[in-house]
Amino acid sequence: MYWFNGRYLSDSLQRLNHLLRDHRRNEVFPINARLFDLLYVLSARLETARPIEIISGYRSPATNAMLAAHSDQVAKTSLHTFGMAVDIRVPGRELKDVYKTALNLRAGGVGYYPVSNFVHVDVGRVRTWWGS
Template identity: 50%
Template sequence: MKSISRRGFLKGLSGTALGLASVSAFGTQVPLLASKERTLSFYNLHTGESMDATYWADGHYIPEVLADVNHLLRDHRSDSSTAMDTRLFDMLHLLQQDLGVNKQFHVISGYRSPETNAKLRQQSKKVAKRSYHMLGKAIDIRLPGVPLKALGSQARALQVGGVGYYQRSNFIHVDVGPVRAWG
């Protein structure tokens, strides 16, 4: 039987619950995306909005809930949104499982319109010209109660996509692009 990497696993998700197991950051066994439901909790630091979102249940993503999450993760500067990549939500769910926590993600940035990205890029060289935020494939987060270094290390250990560590700004960037790390 051919082994599959976490990256390949997440890329190949077809919406079925799998009974794989992993060792969390604290050494406990946790099922990988094996639950009947996948729930995430978000707090948007810019809009003050929060939500608990069961975005996947009974083997399927829930379009109405995804639409609500997409709205919460919108570009608050332009009030525009996009369909966020569901692999990003699965990565966040997996990250919480591996950390053994069920806390609210504080969102610094979700979707960014090209115009907003261009403005931010003028202010900082750290903003990518072709940011995955513009594609709905990236999110900047922190997880209260979890040290930023631990959050970043665990996200990197997933080997799912890009992970940027921004200690001075107190957040990590995660995306479902190529596996890479910085910061």
């Protein structure tokens, strides 16, 4: 629980920030709380009690630059580096259904990566794209 009685719970947010840290550099960064709200609503709309799998959360600028140097599918100014994006899977749900449901929320960007088997969601401007 990260929200109670009309407010975000600081201790819970700190634990979530640690969970979504850049694991390559072990750097923790404050994740935008709207991203947790988005994941909560997405989970409810998908009608699943199973945990959402986070493929990638926060990325330090150094990690993002390294990944961008090896792939044209990593944005040089990725919202991951601002704590505003995650790449996810939802066990028991088809990837295309996760993508369509996230799109319908119109809460930010949604990228579909069927070959890599994840959906990107963020709390930036509303937009969509397909990757591999």
